Amino acid sequence: MYHWGKRIARCVMGVLGVLFCGTGYSADLTGGGSSFAAPLYRGWGKGFYHQTGLSLTYQSVGSGAGQKLVMAAGVDFGASDLPLADTLLDSNSLYQFPTALGAIVVIINVPGVASNQMKLDGPTLAALFDGTITTWADPRLRALNPGLRLPDLDVLPIHREEASGTSHVFVDYLHNVAPDWKAGMWADGPEARGNDGVAASVRQSIGGIGFVEYAFARQNRLNTVRLKNHAGQCVTPDRTSFTSAATSADWSHADHYAVNLLKAPAPQAWPIMTATFVLVPAHPTDKTAAVATKTFFRYGLKQGDDVARDLDYVPLPTNVKDRILSGWP
The missing domain is CATH 3.40.190.10 (Periplasmic binding protein-like II)
Incomplete structure (x- = not known):
C-alpha cells in the first residue's frame, strides 16, 4: 500500500511538469505541505540537485494537507507550520523537527x-x-x-x-x-x-x-x-x-x-516568531527514500543558511540543528 500510495502521489505532484505520468518524469524525493516553507525547500532543492544529482518535487498545498500526506505515506516528508501533538506523532510513528523560523x-x-x-x-x-x-x-x-x-x-x-x-x-x-x-x-x-x-x-x-x-x-x-x-x-x-x-x-x-x-526572553527579541516543521516516518519502509530525505535536510541545515536568509527566513541555531540530525531515527 505504501508504495502504491506514494506512486500515485508522485504522479499527481508531477502533473505541473509533465501533465501525466509515464513521460519520463521522476522525482528522487517528494514533499508537500506548508506554503510558507515552499520557497525554502525549493531553494534548497536547487543546491541539493547540483551537489548530489537528486531532485526534489515539493507541492505547496498547505500545512494540514502536508500532515495528511505524510500520514498516508504519500510523500517522503510533510511540512507544517503548526507542530503536531505528541499523541499524533506517536500514533503515526513520525519524527518532527523545525527547519527555519519566520517572523x-x-x-x-x-x-x-x-x-x-x-x-x-x-x-x-x-x-x-x-x-x-x-x-x-x-x-x-x-x-x-x-x-x-x-x-x-x-x-x-x-x-x-x-x-x-x-x-x-x-x-x-x-x-x-x-x-x-x-x-x-x-x-x-x-x-x-x-x-x-x-x-x-x-x-x-x-x-x-x-x-x-x-x-x-x-x-x-x-x-x-x-x-x-x-x-x-x-x-x-x-x-x-x-x-x-x-x-x-x-x-x-x-x-x-x-x-x-x-x-523569547532576550531584551532584543522580536515577539511574534514561528518555526516551520517537517514530518518524516520514524520507521520508514522505503529505505532509499529515507536516506535521500535525511541527506536533503542535512544539506539544508548545514549548507542552506545563505539561501534561507536571502528568502527572509531565520536559520536555526547551530546547536538545534545538531540535535535534530543526531536525534534522527
Whole structure:
C-alpha cells in the first residue's frame, strides 16, 4: 500500500511538469505541505540537485494537507507550520523537527507615519484588531507615540479570511498579551486570502492595519511597526531581533521542538516568531527514500543558511540543528 500510495502521489505532484505520468518524469524525493516553507525547500532543492544529482518535487498545498500526506505515506516528508501533538506523532510513528523560523509583523497604511516610526504594545494591538480602538488619534496610541503626529483617521483592521498558520500564531500572540482576546474576535473589516492578499489590502486601504510574514512586508515595501516584547523593550522587526528570538528560546525543554517563540526572553527579541516543521516516518519502509530525505535536510541545515536568509527566513541555531540530525531515527 505504501508504495502504491506514494506512486500515485508522485504522479499527481508531477502533473505541473509533465501533465501525466509515464513521460519520463521522476522525482528522487517528494514533499508537500506548508506554503510558507515552499520557497525554502525549493531553494534548497536547487543546491541539493547540483551537489548530489537528486531532485526534489515539493507541492505547496498547505500545512494540514502536508500532515495528511505524510500520514498516508504519500510523500517522503510533510511540512507544517503548526507542530503536531505528541499523541499524533506517536500514533503515526513520525519524527518532527523545525527547519527555519519566520517572523510575523504588523503592517500599517497611516498617512505621515513612516516604517517603524509607530510603537505598539500587545494590549493596544489587540484593541486595534477587536475594534476597541477605532481611530488612529486614540489617546492610547498617542501615549505610546509622543511626538508622532497621528491623524484623526478610522482604523481599518484586515485579517485572513481562511485558516492559516500565520493567523494561528498571531491569535496565540494576542491571547498571550491580552488574555481576554480569543480567536474570532476580529473587528468588522475586510478579509483577505493569504499573506499576499493581506499585504495588497493594507497597501490599498488608507488607515489599514494587518499582519503578514516578514518577507511579504519587505518585498512589498510596506510600513511595519515596532512592538514591545516579552522583556518590555520596544524592538524593530529586523534580522537582529529575529535572530535574538531564535537563539534565546528554550529549545532544550521543547517537546518535539515545539518551542514557544512568543516568550523569547532576550531584551532584543522580536515577539511574534514561528518555526516551520517537517514530518518524516520514524520507521520508514522505503529505505532509499529515507536516506535521500535525511541527506536533503542535512544539506539544508548545514549548507542552506545563505539561501534561507536571502528568502527572509531565520536559520536555526547551530546547536538545534545538531540535535535534530543526531536525534534522527
